[in-house]
Amino acid sequence: MRDASVAGSKVDFSALAVLHKWPSLANQRRPDRDTYQVSEGTLDQCISAFMGKPAATRHLYEIHTTAQPPLVTGVLSPEHVAELSRLREYL
Structure with a gap:
């Protein structure tokens, strides 16, 4: 199990997670459509998969x-995933 701790708050990077993608048109999210699953694994694996996507398309993904609480919400926005990636690398 890979855990990281910041100011007494722990993040379990081995927790189950799913990387989702928003359908898009002209590189913009289609809010009238549902997200679909791209990959499934641990939070660590999903963060790595997300960070492997081109920076220009990361806004289309969420985990x-x-x-x-307080560091990880049920649905992680691209900005939140990038912050967790930096935290993971820092620790």
């Missing part, structure tokens, strides 16, 4: 996982 769904079990909430780990």
Whole structure:
């Protein structure tokens, strides 16, 4: 199990997670459509998969996982995933 701790808050990077993608048109999210699953694994694996996507398309992705308050919400926005990636690398 890979855990990271920041100011007493822990993040379990081995928690189950799913990387989702928004359907898009002209590189813009289609809010009238539902997201679809791209990959499934641990939070660590999904963060790595997300960071492997071109920076120009990352806004189309989000990670769904079990909430780990206060640092991890149930649905992680691209900005949140990038922050968790930096935290993971820092620790």
